[in-house]
Amino acid sequence: xxxxxxxxxGGVAGLEAANQLATLGYNVTVFERNAxxxxxxxxxxxxxxxxxxxxxxxxxxxxxxxxxxxIMLSTAISTISRNGQKFKLDAKGRAFEADAILIATGFxxxxxxxxxxYGYGIYENVITSAxxxxxxxxxxxxxxxxxxxxxxxxxxxxxxxxxEKVNKPYCSKVCCVTAVKQAIEVKDSIPNAEVFNLYMDxxxxxxxxxxxxxxxxxxxVTFIRxxxxxxxxxxxxRLLIKTEDTLSSCPLKMSVDMVVLMVGMSPAxxxxxxxAGLGLHPNKDGFVDIADQHLYPTNTTAEGVFVAGxxxxxxxxxxxxxxxxxxxxxxxxxxxxx
Amino acid sequence: xxxxxFVIPFSIGLAFVMLYIVGMWAYWIIRLSxxxxxxxxxxxFSFRTIAAIWESMMEGLFxxxxxxxxxxxxxxxxxxAFGWFMLxxxxxxxxxxxxxxxxxxxxxxxxxxxxxxDLSPLREYEEIFTFLMDFFLLLVISGVMxxxxxxxxxxxxxxxxxxxxxxxxxIALTSxxxxxxxxxxxxxxxxxxxxxxxxxxxxxxQNVIYNLPLxxxxxxxxxxxxIALGLFFVTLPFxxxxxxxxxxxxxxxxxxxxxxxxxxxxxTKIELNACSRCGICIDTCQLSTNLNISNTQPAYFLRDLRYxxxxxxxxxxxxxxxxxxxxxxxxxxxxxxRENERKEHQLYSENSYNYLxxxxxxxxxxxxFAGCMGHLTPSVIKSTLKxxxxxxxxxxxxDKDGSICCGRPLQLGGQAIAAKQLIDKNNxxxxxxxxxxxxxxxxxxxxxxxxxxxxxxxxLHHSQYLLELVNSNRLKLKKTDLNVAYHDPCELSRGLSIxxxxxxxLSKTVNLVESGKQIGKNSLCCGGSLGATNISAEQRxxxxxxxxxxxTQADTNILATACPLCKKTFCSAQDTVxxxxxxxxxxxxxxxxxxxxPTKKSAEREVITA
Ligand SMILES: Cc1cc2nc3c(=O)[nH]c(=O)nc-3n(C[C@H](O)[C@H](O)[C@H](O)COP(=O)(O)OP(=O)(O)OC[C@H]3O[C@@H](n4cnc5c(N)ncnc54)[C@H](O)[C@@H]3O)c2cc1C
Ligand code: SF4
Ligand code: SF4
Ligand code: SF4
Numbered sequence: 001x002x003x004x005x006x007x008x009x010g011g012v013a014g015l016e017a018a019n020q021l022a023t024l025g026y027n028v029t030v031f032e033r034n035a036x037x038x039x040x041x042x043x044x045x046x047x048x049x050x051x052x053x054x055x056x057x058x059x060x061x062x063x064x065x066x067x068x069x070x071i072m073l074s075t076a077i078s079t080i081s082r083n084g085q086k087f088k089l090d091a092k093g094r095a096f097e098a099d100a101i102l103i104a105t106g107f108x109x110x111x112x113x114x115x116x117x118y119g120y121g122i123y124e125n126v127i128t129s130a131x132x133x134x135x136x137x138x139x140x141x142x143x144x145x146x147x148x149x150x151x152x153x154x155x156x157x158x159x160x161x162x163x164e165k166v167n168k169p170y171c172s173k174v175c176c177v178t179a180v181k182q183a184i185e186v187k188d189s190i191p192n193a194e195v196f197n198l199y200m201d202x203x204x205x206x207x208x209x210x211x212x213x214x215x216x217x218x219x220x221v222t223f224i225r226x227x228x229x230x231x232x233x234x235x236x237x238r239l240l241i242k243t244e245d246t247l248s249s250c251p252l253k254m255s256v257d258m259v260v261l262m263v264g265m266s267p268a269x270x271x272x273x274x275x276a277g278l279g280l281h282p283n284k285d286g287f288v289d290i291a292d293q294h295l296y297p298t299n300t301t302a303e304g305v306f307v308a309g310x311x312x313x314x315x316x317x318x319x320x321x322x323x324x325x326x327x328x329x330x331x332x333x334x335x336x337x338x
Numbered sequence: 339x340x341x342x343x344f345v346i347p348f349s350i351g352l353a354f355v356m357l358y359i360v361g362m363w364a365y366w367i368i369r370l371s372x373x374x375x376x377x378x379x380x381x382x383f384s385f386r387t388i389a390a391i392w393e394s395m396m397e398g399l400f401x402x403x404x405x406x407x408x409x410x411x412x413x414x415x416x417x418x419a420f421g422w423f424m425l426x427x428x429x430x431x432x433x434x435x436x437x438x439x440x441x442x443x444x445x446x447x448x449x450x451x452x453x454x455x456d457l458s459p460l461r462e463y464e465e466i467f468t469f470l471m472d473f474f475l476l477l478v479i480s481g482v483m484x485x486x487x488x489x490x491x492x493x494x495x496x497x498x499x500x501x502x503x504x505x506x507x508x509i510a511l512t513s514x515x516x517x518x519x520x521x522x523x524x525x526x527x528x529x530x531x532x533x534x535x536x537x538x539x540x541x542x543x544q545n546v547i548y549n550l551p552l553x554x555x556x557x558x559x560x561x562x563x564x565i566a567l568g569l570f571f572v573t574l575p576f577x578x579x580x581x582x583x584x585x586x587x588x589x590x591x592x593x594x595x596x597x598x599x600x601x602x603x604x605x606t607k608i609e610l611n612a613c614s615r616c617g618i619c620i621d622t623c624q625l626s627t628n629l630n631i632s633n634t635q636p637a638y639f640l641r642d643l644r645y646x647x648x649x650x651x652x653x654x655x656x657x658x659x660x661x662x663x664x665x666x667x668x669x670x671x672x673x674x675x676r677e678n679e680r681k682e683h684q685l686y687s688e689n690s691y692n693y694l695x696x697x698x699x700x701x702x703x704x705x706x707f708a709g710c711m712g713h714l715t716p717s718v719i720k721s722t723l724k725x726x727x728x729x730x731x732x733x734x735x736x737d738k739d740g741s742i743c744c745g746r747p748l749q750l751g752g753q754a755i756a757a758k759q760l761i762d763k764n765n766x767x768x769x770x771x772x773x774x775x776x777x778x779x780x781x782x783x784x785x786x787x788x789x790x791x792x793x794x795x796x797x798l799h800h801s802q803y804l805l806e807l808v809n810s811n812r813l814k815l816k817k818t819d820l821n822v823a824y825h826d827p828c829e830l831s832r833g834l835s836i837x838x839x840x841x842x843x844l845s846k847t848v849n850l851v852e853s854g855k856q857i858g859k860n861s862l863c864c865g866g867s868l869g870a871t872n873i874s875a876e877q878r879x880x881x882x883x884x885x886x887x888x889x890t891q892a893d894t895n896i897l898a899t900a901c902p903l904c905k906k907t908f909c910s911a912q913d914t915v916x917x918x919x920x921x922x923x924x925x926x927x928x929x930x931x932x933x934x935x936p937t938k939k940s941a942e943r944e945v946i947t948a
Binding site: 230 | 714
């Protein structure tokens, strides 16, 4: 056959699709702009719903990268264009060719500084969920800037999601369950810590997620339905947070040692410019638009261009892997007909 | 002969409109409050009256403010008003100079050429009168033609769109448009027959329409002219043209110091009648220019309020940015009227804010208030306090643990009862600190403190206070070569007339680069306004992006604001240019930095300038 498939993005979606397509006999190249493969999932410590270490998943996905599929690391694709029957890819002056394209560029974490009222980047003990994962990976528990162990931690749901004001009206899907998972991990690592989750709704959509929520409640995590209005700094880096408990309609204030912002999943930077060269447009939330919500979730309206993973909208690893396999089959059908 | 039945329509119309106007003026003046009547009496015989007469002339006849907006538009208004006025005045002189009894019925000067075909008794004045009458008639007709043209192609006269008029306005407008062409017809026919005109009507009568049956047209033409006048006068009181007499009264009352109160009053009625529905407010409004919402501006809001009740959508769709107030040629306090109208629909009760208690803060010389919006931009607070620390200011942060709102957002929404509760609580808090000065980083709060709190200490916006600190050498700044554009917040520029201090302050440390005309009191709204509750986040972003594009250029490094709400709005709408409050820019360029920890209050510390 000898047909070439180019995959943009070496996260879980890109890697899984690469494995499937290589098995089907295509020459596959994954282009990854980072120096390491694995995408975001490689940065997480343990995964919901079963606390499995993320590197197990990533290592398994990476284990097939032995020539075909090939991976080009530190190679950011900046433009793609159609060139007759083929596609031309450009990475900072270096050109590549392919017969089919898979967009698997994933997502970007919402820049928490844009919710200035939450004090990220201003107060030292306001961190993001991603930074908390790093802390778990490094120390097995969160630590304050001063090196002390926090005794009172608040998780703030929906930061940069479901928020018209920052132009992110959609739900990021995985942050609720991530917050519940992380709350449990805090409780497990610092037994006498007080943990609060400030949420709007709890969206426990996947198998085992509701069980995690129950476990968190049993372990003493306090769930407060209310959106954070603002945080301010008290002495010694402690934080005062203000919200309204919407179940009892009471304004609420409390001081905590650490605030964890559950940052949402925003469209990957550069992807809309990338697909523009193929005549594709982002959807209203800025993610790649798919051909059909129900029947062709991994096709685009451009022939020979396919999508998988979080670049079409927030999802979890399971969804990414499923989409990657679905895309591999679609690409196979497309290239077989060609 | 000084009578003919064709004068009846005109005379009835004139009698009606005069009685109506005098009656209305009298009614309004009687209905002013005692206090207002008193100040009017007291100031009646003062220079204010002369100033009012002058302004009535400048605005009523020459439409000076409209001229400033657009020369051709100003010319249109001026030619109609001034031209017509001169025709009436000249007609009167003419009929008086004519050697016959001096007692003339009111219609007589208007239809003078009908009654007197031989103008030679005017002797040496004949030439000049006939010339001037023709000249001003030509002036008026040029205005009518422009007005007609404006309806079809408003852009030529500097207007994006014209007001959509209701039926009574259209009848009045049509009769007004007919008056002058009919007058020209009547005068030209007469000039064709009797040589009563000059370069214009004589020319028309003797060279253009001379082969029409002029003697048969003679009576119908004068009848038609009289009917058009009569119809216009009868419709005037019920149409937009009531603005003519109302505006004159308004100018006088305003000069005597009468203004809008905290609720609708007789003065409001006069203001409502004084709106000419010129539509200038529609064009200035960003809801119209950026969002295509062109049916809620004062032209329509005031109109509906004059005739009945504006609906909720009309009442609430407004950012209260005051751009239209600045632009309105009649100077109507439209935003105050809207605020008062919103007050009629309050939702809060006497004890909505009972839970707000138990705040106390240390005493100090300067009370610092960040406000609710300030708390959404902690970096501005941090920077301001850093500057205070550096300058050794003895301050107390009186809404450190989260704030009691200043009350202005409620005020803008018309919720005056609720706002009053917040005002009382804050007043007590401010009083308890024993502060000699109140400083706030928020123009919205500053305006509320100054206008509605009746505090006995001065209130400064941080741009003013920081400028004082810099000028007295307590703050030292580095000079950098950053290109900074400055955005005037509505409540600071139009609300408090503070436009120079922030610029002066910025110029001390960066290159202030201004672009375009939309600065100072003509600045654009950021779109974040608390005054509008029914425009979407998407619509706000559209306005914000348009505003940022207007005031920045490709090489702008930072867009500076002096309002936390503007900062938030701009930040969440775009990321092409960095947005910073003036306090942040200053804090970054501070030269005398000693104490790095701004969150701890410095009790009675010495001034620590380097
Ligand atoms: C805080 C957090 C915790 C989470 N925890 C879990 C969990 O426990 N369990 C779970 O199932 N899911 C979890 N998720 C969701 C999971 O991270 C995503 O589903 C998954 O990462 C999506 O994979 P992806 O390959 O589509 O995208 P990504 O992981 O974003 O990978 C995309 C890759 O594409 C690369 N790329 C982008 N543009 C270009 C370009 N132009 N050229 C070259 N390369 C490019 C990027 O560098 C990146 O490596 C979590 C998400 C968050 C935010
Ligand atoms: S998953 Fe939960 S935290 Fe995340 S955006 Fe949706 S509701 Fe908010
Ligand atoms: S409010 Fe002022 S600007 Fe608007 S239509 Fe009336 S007179 Fe014109
Ligand atoms: S106050 Fe501002 S938003 Fe409201 S009508 Fe006037 S210009 Fe438009």
